[in-house]
Amino acid sequence: MHPRILSVLDYDIDNHLNRIVPHSRVSRLPKPVSRFLGYRENEYKEPTRLVVVFWSFLGSLLGLLIIGAMYKYAPGLTRWNPPIMIASLGASAILDYNSIRTPLAQPRNAILGQTFSALTGVIIHKLFHLNSNWEDVQWVAGAVACAISSAIMATTNTVHPPGGATAVLATTNAEIIAMGWIYIPFVLMSSCVMLALACILNNIQRAYPVYWWTPADLKKEKDIEDLEQVSSNGSEKVLRGQSMARTSQADPDTVVISPHHLYIPDTFDLDGDELAVLSRLQARLRWDSAMDERPRADSSEG
Known part of the structure; x- marks a missing residue:
């Protein structure tokens, strides 16, 4: 195959973005601050398994309780009648508080992957809703939304598996469909809250994130x-x-x-x-x- 065709097929967005993204300056911050942003002066060593289990349990519990309480009691949010819980956030909690060393759990993936997927899901629903019999093809909308969100996450190096469910919910869940475009900032806000909590809990005895944008220097x-x-x-x-x-x-x-x-x-x-x-x-x-x-x-x- 021609080298030029191969270079197109092997497209990596970071080859372009990394030229303009500023390098991390977390290490220059005061130690108490840099620690809770994932920076370590010495080589990191994962704690014992039961310690990991404890912090994973506590993070998932507190993260989802905070999100649920916000949806149920926050005056500015309840008027949009959000669901009790966006189901895909449960899957995000496993990554954010358990498998915190994987690329799929890093901030870029956790925030942008979910946001891109929510945006994709809402757009696909709006397009399918133009059909008067859209309920008959609602299952198709869910499949299309998931597939497109997967492609977008892969292209932008923001793969976050729960994002697939986030896109599907925007086309199949009645409560979320009723939210319309506001579903996107809800997902973004929830992801940011879970990330903030992850930076606190995961840095008490562990280290998170591994990187904020890319593992490249x-x-x-x-x-x-x-x-x-x-x-x-x-x-x-x-x-x-x-x-x-x-x-x-x-x-x-x-x-x-x-x-x-x-x-x-x-x-x-x-x-x-x-x-x-x-x-x-x-x-x-x-x-x-x-x-x-x-x-x-x-x-x-x-």
């Missing part, structure tokens, strides 16, 4: 980009200002990279991302060459 990625001053815009513009040549030299399968020249065989059809990689390598060679020459220049001046 955003600081190192940005440092490399600043050093090399290279853009990955998907075209040969990434090599502007550099000596690049197409060549049919003796070895047609060899790419030659030097600090000031880049030779690519005519038989190579490279896309923008691949050209950017070569450009980064050349920028690194130029940097190393400049560092090697600096001591000699200084000594000659002396």
